[in-house]
Amino acid sequence: MKPGPARILFVTGKGGTGKSFLSRALARAAALRGMATALVHTRPETASPAGAVPSAGNAPAGNGSARAVPYQEVELDEREALETFLVRILRLGFVARRLLDSRTFSAVAAAAPGVSDLVRLLGITALSRTEKGLELVVVDAPATGHSLPLLTSPWRILELTPLGPVAREARMAQAILDNPGRFVPVILTTPEELAVTETLSLVEQLRRAGIAPARVVVNGLWPVHLQARDADWLLASNASTDALLHWKRARRQGELVDILEARVGPCPGLPFAFTEGEVASAEIGALLSDLLGETPRARR
Amino acid sequence: MTQQRSPLAGVLAGKRLIVLVGEGGVGKTSTAAAIGYASARAGERVGVLTVDPAPRLGDALGIRDIDAAPRAVTLPADSEGALVAMRLDSKRTFDRMVERYAPSEQAARTLLQHPIYEAVSGSLGGSEHYMAFQRLYELVEAGEQDVLVVDTPPATNAAELLSAPARLTGLLDTGALSILAEPARILARAGGALARASMSVLLALVERITGDALQKSVGEFVRLFGDILSGLEDRAREIDALLRAPQTAFVLVARPRSQDIARAVRFHDALAEIGIEVAAIVVNRVTPAPPPDRMRPRSERLADAPPAVRGAATVMEREMDALRLIESKAMARLRAAFQGRKAPAIFALESLDVDVATLDDIGALADRLSARP
Numbered sequence: 001m002k003p004g005p006a007r008i009l010f011v012t013g014k015g016g017t018g019k020s021f022l023s024r025a026l027a028r029a030a031a032l033r034g035m036a037t038a039l040v041h042t043r044p045e046t047a048s049p050a051g052a053v054p055s056a057g058n059a060p061a062g063n064g065s066a067r068a069v070p071y072q073e074v075e076l077d078e079r080e081a082l083e084t085f086l087v088r089i090l091r092l093g094f095v096a097r098r099l100l101d102s103r104t105f106s107a108v109a110a111a112a113p114g115v116s117d118l119v120r121l122l123g124i125t126a127l128s129r130t131e132k133g134l135e136l137v138v139v140d141a142p143a144t145g146h147s148l149p150l151l152t153s154p155w156r157i158l159e160l161t162p163l164g165p166v167a168r169e170a171r172m173a174q175a176i177l178d179n180p181g182r183f184v185p186v187i188l189t190t191p192e193e194l195a196v197t198e199t200l201s202l203v204e205q206l207r208r209a210g211i212a213p214a215r216v217v218v219n220g221l222w223p224v225h226l227q228a229r230d231a232d233w234l235l236a237s238n239a240s241t242d243a244l245l246h247w248k249r250a251r252r253q254g255e256l257v258d259i260l261e262a263r264v265g266p267c268p269g270l271p272f273a274f275t276e277g278e279v280a281s282a283e284i285g286a287l288l289s290d291l292l293g294e295t296p297r298a299r300r
Numbered sequence: 301m302t303q304q305r306s307p308l309a310g311v312l313a314g315k316r317l318i319v320l321v322g323e324g325g326v327g328k329t330s331t332a333a334a335i336g337y338a339s340a341r342a343g344e345r346v347g348v349l350t351v352d353p354a355p356r357l358g359d360a361l362g363i364r365d366i367d368a369a370p371r372a373v374t375l376p377a378d379s380e381g382a383l384v385a386m387r388l389d390s391k392r393t394f395d396r397m398v399e400r401y402a403p404s405e406q407a408a409r410t411l412l413q414h415p416i417y418e419a420v421s422g423s424l425g426g427s428e429h430y431m432a433f434q435r436l437y438e439l440v441e442a443g444e445q446d447v448l449v450v451d452t453p454p455a456t457n458a459a460e461l462l463s464a465p466a467r468l469t470g471l472l473d474t475g476a477l478s479i480l481a482e483p484a485r486i487l488a489r490a491g492g493a494l495a496r497a498s499m500s501v502l503l504a505l506v507e508r509i510t511g512d513a514l515q516k517s518v519g520e521f522v523r524l525f526g527d528i529l530s531g532l533e534d535r536a537r538e539i540d541a542l543l544r545a546p547q548t549a550f551v552l553v554a555r556p557r558s559q560d561i562a563r564a565v566r567f568h569d570a571l572a573e574i575g576i577e578v579a580a581i582v583v584n585r586v587t588p589a590p591p592p593d594r595m596r597p598r599s600e601r602l603a604d605a606p607p608a609v610r611g612a613a614t615v616m617e618r619e620m621d622a623l624r625l626i627e628s629k630a631m632a633r634l635r636a637a638f639q640g641r642k643a644p645a646i647f648a649l650e651s652l653d654v655d656v657a658t659l660d661d662i663g664a665l666a667d668r669l670s671a672r673p
Contacts, residue, residue: 015323015454016560143324145454193655194325194354223619225612233609239601241591243609246616248653274622 005182006038006134008124009291012147012202013188014195018219022188022270023140025284026291031070033285035135038072038127042120042142072134074127078116081123115166117153122169125176136292144187144202151177151185152209177211184291185214189260191221191253196260203264215291218257218269222250307671308551309338311580311645315549317440317448317542321571322553323563324454327584329353330656331553331649332451333361333385334665339447340375340383341666347445349386351432351453356657361385367392374659384445390431397434401531402524411524428453433539440542549579552644554634556583556627565637568644578644583631585651587623 011023027039127137141147149156154170154177161167176182185206189199203214224247226234231247234240260267268290270283312318318335320328329350336348347370350363358364362371363385373383395412402408411417429452436450542548550571554564561583568578593601594617602610634646649668652661 014325016325016555143454190325192325193356194352197355198324225615226609230606230609230612233606234613237605238593239605240598240613240617241593242620243613243616245588245653246620252654274619274626 003130003133005130005176006036006128006132006137007181007292008128008137008139008176008183009186010124010139010141010147010151010183011186011188012141012144014190014198015143017188017190017195019143019188020140022186022217022219023138025281026288027071027136027138029281029284029288030136030138032281033288036133037070037136037138038074038132038134040074040076040124040127040137040139042076042124042140071138076120076123078120078123081119082116084126085119085122115153115157117150118157118166118170118173121150121153121173125173128176128182144198148202148205151206151211155209174210180212183212185211186291187214187216188219189216191218191256193256196256199260200263214264216260216264216267217287217291218260218267220272221257221269222246222253222272224250224254307669308335308580308582308645308647308649309342309670311647312339312549312551314547315579316446316547317436317545318450318549318551319436319543320449320451320551320553321567322454323560326553326555326560327656328451328454328553329357330662330665331551331582331584332449333357333656333662334669335551336383336385336447336449337373337375337662338666338670339449340373340381341379342670343380344446345382345444346447346449347384347386347439349388349432349435349439349448349450351388351428351451353387354655356655358387360656360658360662363387376663381446386435386439388428388432388435390428393431393435393438396438397532397535398528401528401535403527407524407527411521411528414521414524417521433543434535437535437539437542544576550576552578552581553584554581556586556630556648558626558630558633561630561634561637565634580645580647581634583634583646583648586627586631586648587620588650590621590624 009023009026011019011026013019023039027037030037124137124139126132127134142150154173157170158167158174187199187202189195199216203216206214226243226247231244231251234244234247257267257269268287270287312335318332320332320335322328329352332348332350336346340346348361350358350361353361353363355364361373362368366387367389368387370384370386373385375381375383398411398417399408402411432450432452436448439445439448552564552568552571554560564581568581571578598614598617602613605613631646631648635643638644638646647669649665652664656662656665
């Protein structure tokens with residue numbers, strides 16, 4: 001491997017879209033192809049290995065084998081990140097520890113809205129520095145509503161306080177976040193109306209903030225088994241209510257994916273897992289290549 | 301397949317305030333609309349307050365835009381009640397709260413135009429949750445409706461949802477912030493040497509983070525906000541009492557997937573821990589039971605079908621069965637979670653063919669909730 005800073009895949013999306021599963025699967029796929037990889041947990045509940053258990057229908061399964069984890073797992077510890085921040089950036093030295101009670105933290109957060117978000121963000125970007133020796137950092141990020149303030153914190157901070165050590169850190173974070181070669185926001189969505197709407201609005205907000213273009217991944221796509229004229233026969237015949245319902249749902253999903261792709265370009269998809277363990281790790285590997293910009297990949 | 305013992309409408313009879321909780325995208329808004337619709341059809345004056353409806357559902361209710369005015373929803377001709385749909389505008393609710401509790405009009409204006417106010421009112425963690433309850437309180441106070449159904453912002457855990465008022469007032473707690481407001485005075489009053497030392501470190505810290513100008517600006521903001529703080533704290537207590545009142549019912553909405561069910565059960569337990577009882581769990585978008593045509597052999601039904609259809613229909617029927625299996629496992633997991641302890645009413649709400657997009661769809665869901673033929 002050539003030494004250099006790592007790429008960050010920041011996996012966010014609505015609750016229940018399968019963020020934990022996808023980030024774990026991507027980290028695994030990257031590690032298996034020999035990349036020095038870290039998986040960063042930003043939500044305490046996802047850090048347990050239970051997050052690795054594939055759920056049918058909700059998230060695509062990996063190959064299911066219980067091999068030792070080939071990547072580094074990092075839990076983003078807010079307190080630790082803050083301590084690093086106080087000591088390294090603000091150079092407050094040993095007294096920092098004394099300040100770390102919750103009250104002080106509230107005061108800091110209130111003093112400059114966005115500081116606590118920036119502190120957490122810096123905890124993530126620090127991992128991508130060359131000396132960490134990583135090639136890929138996969139972030140199992142907070143849900144949409146919490147990820148946006150996290151990612152936009154450098155911009156918000158700079159509006160409030162354009163000078164000083166914190167501003168310098170914020171600028172360095174910006175330089176990573178706006179560089180498509182360093183930072184790829186991955187928005188995971190289900191092919192459902194509300195999730196798609198929220199995804200499009202997040203894409204737009206990230207773009208407006210100046211963050212590198214986001215990639216949208218659609219999880220839980222139903223297969224299309226019929227041509228439209230065959231569906232007409234089903235409609236007319238009443239031969240299979242189930243098949244007709246299946247077709248209607250798949251068609252609706254297709255409409256929503258079309259809406260997405262019209263706005264954000266090709267969106268790789270992962271199939272709905274009708275049975276557990278159905279999605280091969282090849283799917284994830286191909287998705288990883290796509291997200292890293294190696295090969296374009298068709299949706300279906 | 302999953303036959304509820306009593307319709308949800310029965311469980312919620314006599315309740316005046318119905319609070320829907322659950323993760324994003326589980327269908328809280330459509331369920332809230334259907335509960336409101338059923339109740340209005342049965343003769344109540346109902347208000348449905350929603351946070352973030354899917355676009356077509358928002359259109360159906362006439363409240364697609366964030367600042368949409370309350371809108372009367374057209375009910376079937378034989379309905380005796382009325383239904384009003386409302387959309388939460390967090391920012392305006394926050395503004396109204398400031399106006400109400402500020403000591404003077406001038407103070408309210410200064411606060412509303414303060415640069416930090418915008419940052420805080422827009423991005424403060426949990427402010428949307430807090431505002432949902434705040435708006436609810438205003439509506440209860442106004443007393444124009446018999447029944448209020450509120451669809452809360454998505455929350456993955458109960459703490460995120462219910463500690464919002466406490467967190468807001470806690471963050472603005474005079475203890476932490478008075479230092480920023482009037483550093484010199486507080487510093488002078490600080491008794492021991494240790495206290496003085498930590499205060500000066502804190503001040504140094506704040507100065508390094510924010511720069512002098514911002515610190516002054518923060519000071520002004522904190523002083524202004526301090527004036528309305530006791531009003532906010534009273535309100536937070538009143539909201540808490542309202543949520544625990546006997547006429548209030550919590551309805552937890554979840555999807556029929558094992559992992560979602562596990563999270564919903566944790567949500568339920570966390571609510572129980574702080575003394576809030578969930579009246580019902582609605583498992584939303586359950587796939588309908590196999591249709592009657594499945595009783596006849598496929599070979600017979602598809603005898604005249606084009607070959608492509610015959611093969612495809614077989615696969616599609618199998619996939620629908622696989623989906624039903626996934627869902628029935630989730631339902632079993634839900635029931636097992638409440639074995640041997642008090643369970644909320646569990647209600648499987650069958651999905652429509654497609655998204656809930658029209659008033660007819662809401663009516664159809666309302667039929668399922670009230671088990672009308």
